[in-house]
Structures are given as structure tokens and as C-alpha cells.
Amino acid sequence: MRDESDGAPFLRIQGVGVRFGGLQALDDVSFDVPRSAVVGLIGPNGSGKTTLMNVISGVIKPTRGRVEFRGRSIGDVPLHAVCRLGIARTFQIVKPFANLTVRENVAVGSMYGRDRRSTGEAFERAGELLEIVGLARVAERPASDLTIPDRKRLEVAKALALDPDVLLLDEVMAGLNATEVDEALALLREINARGVTLMVVEHLMKAIMSISTHVVVLAEGKKIAEGAPTDVVASPAVIEAYLGTRYVQRRRALGEIEREREEAEAMQPPGAH
């Protein structure tokens, strides 16, 4: 654990904007991620969630703004060095090394990540991580043999092999059935309990709501809400982004939104995040 006594926030996203040609994928997005938090990042399709993940992990350099990790801007850090700062990610579109075994896939992260282990140690560590994510049974199979849920698990194991302080998870639960989602949530809680800060992009509202300590909502590249999970779902801006303006107007006329917020506040003590 490095020194944080200077008061710099653990992970700060500050005025981040990304433009792809004529498309403003992200527009002035700012928020802080406290250490050991589980931040859920939600928003409709195309709202910029994956782009933001790409910015934080150094895959895309932002057109405007900056990402600071422990008070240090990661804008000038080359992609391969980001993981050594303690930031790891999974890819929504999984990128396994198809011709390597599952164990070898994970071992590469262990060899070149933070601890730069020797091959022997890396294979050992890979074995431990495969136990944790539940892939030990297929450790010696080529990664190309894996089913989609197992490929998602492999992504998590590869990211964990970097010994991260922050883990960015891009839709690791997509395509999983109810039991598998519960298993995945248990796994994420376990990882978080070990002191790893999580940032989770997910479409499954139930999953996000149950695991997050803090939720950030994006729509069309802008941050439209931020706060405790129950506050955020009741926010008119969020409902509007997901369900459209007319739906919100109708519900407001009926007084439903205010009632729901009161209920949510009654359930959740203030300042939960």
C-alpha cells in the first residue's frame, strides 16, 4: 500500500471527454472512486461506459480531461505500464490467447504484471487464481475451448493475475444464468473483501444494485446521476434516460416518483456511499 497521506483521492476522473470524429462519446465526466469501493457504472447502450473503462485503463487517451490514480495522472503512462500502477481490466469482448492453455493465459499476466514473477511462480499463481474463479477443471485446455461464461471468468483471472488495486469489470456477467450471476457476485464480493476496488459495468440492474456501494449513471456520454444505488434508480433523469421523457412525465403527474424516493430513503440510511 502506497502513501495516500497527501489527501489525493484514490481514483479521480476529472472532466474526461472523448471524441471519435463527429461523435462525442464522453463529455465532461467527473467523479471520484474511494478506495475499496464497488462503483457500478450504468447507462443505456451507447452511453459511453466501455469508452470510460478504456480511458481509465489507458487503452484510449482522452481528448479532454484526465484520470488521476493516487494523485498521479495516467495520461502519459503507456498502456503496458498502467497495470503496474495497480489498474487492471477485463474486456467486454473477451480477448483470450486462443492457442495458449487457460493456465498459460493467466500466467502471462503474472509474469509481466506488477510482481513480474518467474515462469514457475507465475504458473503456480495462475493455478491459485483459476481455483478462485472456478476454472481449475479446464486449466490445461486451450482457451479456445472455453464456453462464453468461462471466457468471462478467464478475463477476470487474467486481470487478477496483475495483483490490481482497482479492477475494472466490463460486463463480466452478460450471458450468465441466474445461478452463475450469483456465483459471479459472490466472487466479486470476495475480491472486494481482499481490498480490491471494483468498478463494474453491467446491464443487470439487480446485480449492480446488490453489489455497488456507489453508482454512476451515464447517458449519451454525460454523467446524469451519481450516488447511492437506491437514490440513483429513483432519480427522474435516470428513469428518463432509460424509459423516455413521456414515461417520466406521466409518473410525475401521478406522484409516483416522489413516493418511491421517500420509500428508498427510508430503506437506506443517508450517506451510505
Next chain:
Amino acid sequence: MAWLRNAGLGGITGSPLAFALCCALLVALLGIPLLHNGYYENLFRGIFMFSAMALGWNVIGGYTGYVSFGNVVYFGLGAYASAFLAEHGVENVWLAIPLALLVAAAFAVVLGLPILRLRGHYFGIATLGIALAVEEIVANLDALGGGSGVTLRQAEWFPQYYYAMWLVCAASLLATWLIARSKFGYALVAIRENEDAAAVLGVNPTRYKIAAWAISGMMAAAAGAVFAFANGFIDPPTAFAVDDNVFPIVMAIFGGVGTAAGPLVGAFLLTAVNETLWSHFPQIHTLFFGAVIVLVVLFLPRGLLYLRNLRGGWRGFVRSLAAYRV
């Protein structure tokens, strides 16, 4: 060799058995000059040369996944390193080899920085362009004999060139094996499989690609340095021959890309096939040779050494043919 895989060893070396057999074969071939048969000595020196070049191509094309069509440029530079020394009165192949290695490494670093930013076909085209350009440059350098070439005075004890080429070949094989057993090898394969994913896992793609290209070039350059002395004469068309560019690639693919022993196996088998065809069909042997290559690429796209990995043995092979190829 399932236990090797299970122990997490030998994953990217290819078959350890094939490697061991290749080593044994090389050791046995140390005895060839004792036969005092010029044909065999030439034949095997040629095989060692192509083996080293195929092994070299395999490091960048097979392990790193950057398909180079210009590795002959290193062969030519190595040959001209020898020629340069010979022109200055140093007619010693054992000094030419280290010089060739240095030249190749320097060339790889200087040109690798811009070229290795290209991916896929673009990299291949760029390497081809470099090979053609360097040949033209050398042809216009009077200091290196220009278009008329350089004659190298050979040593009296001719088998030293056989042993020199043997050493280049054996060292290339051993180096490939060691790379495939190391962290470095896993970095290369990770880049081949998915460069972005490799970078996110902490692999610095630029550094490892340049290192791979330099090692690849050094193997070819050392072979070129010995070739120049063994041949006694080089000019640009000999040093940068199209055959020397294409054959090593075909051999590596034939034997098995991304395995330590594959390129050597490919060099031995294809040379054997070529020699047999040549002696039986002197007029049209290249036609048969081409047909063999086409058949192999069609039916064993990943090379002979992958036969072992086919699930379900020959029935599996036939099934996969039915599914994908025919």
C-alpha cells in the same frame, strides 16, 4: 508428453520429443565431413543454412505472429559483413559471424521502430520493400563491390565452413528452445495471440517485437556470413535471392510454425523432397515441389508437428478436412 503440459512446462516449445530427435540428428551430422564426400557436405551445409533461416523466420513469423517477407535482407547483410571483412584482408568466418550478428541487431532496432508499428499485411509488405531496397542500395555501393560482387578467398581447410554452418544452425535451434521456455517466449506468443490484451497484461509490445525481430535477423545473418565464405563469391542477386526469402518461410510452415523444432524438420524434409524430385524429374521438379507445398498448406495448415495434436487421430483429421477444407 501430457505430464510436461500439466507441469506447466513445454507449453509453447512444441513437442520435446521432436526437439530431442533434432538435437540427436544434428550431433550425428557432425560426422559428415569425415566421409570426404563433397556432395553430402554441400547438401547438409545447405540444409543447415535453410534451417537457421527458417528458425529465424519462426521467431518473428511463428512465435510473434509478424509475418515477414524480407528476412533475406538479414541473410544478405550477413553475407556482406563477410565480404566487407574479406575486402579488408580479414578472411576469417569466425570473425565474420559476430560482425554479422551486430549488423543484424543494429539494423533490426533502427528499422524495427517504424516498421513494427505496422500490423498484419502491412508489416509483410514493408519487409518485402526493405529487402528490395537494401539489395538496390548494396548494388550501388562501390565499397561493397557494387553490382559486380565480391570474391572471398576461402581457407584451405574447407570443412570449417561446414562446421560453422552447423554451429549457426544448432545455436539457432537451441536459442529457439530457450526462448520458448522463457518468459520472453510467452510475451511473444501473447503478442501473436492478441497484442492489445498482451499490453494490458503488462507486456511492452514494442520492446518485445523489436527483440524478436533482431533475434530473427541474427539467425539469418549468421547463416549469410558463413554462406559468403563457403560460396567464395557474392553479389546482390546471390545475397538477396528470392529463393532464400521464400524457402525458409515454406519450410517453417511445412514443419510447424511456433514450435522449436518445426522449422528444422521442415528444412530437412523439404530439401529431401526437393533433391529427390530434382534427381528424378530434372525438367519439371519445381512443379512437383510447388504441388507438395500447396498440398501441405491445404491439408496441414499448421505444419507436420501439429499432426500429433489432432484430436481423434486420423479419423479426426479426416473429419476436420470434411468440415473445413474439402
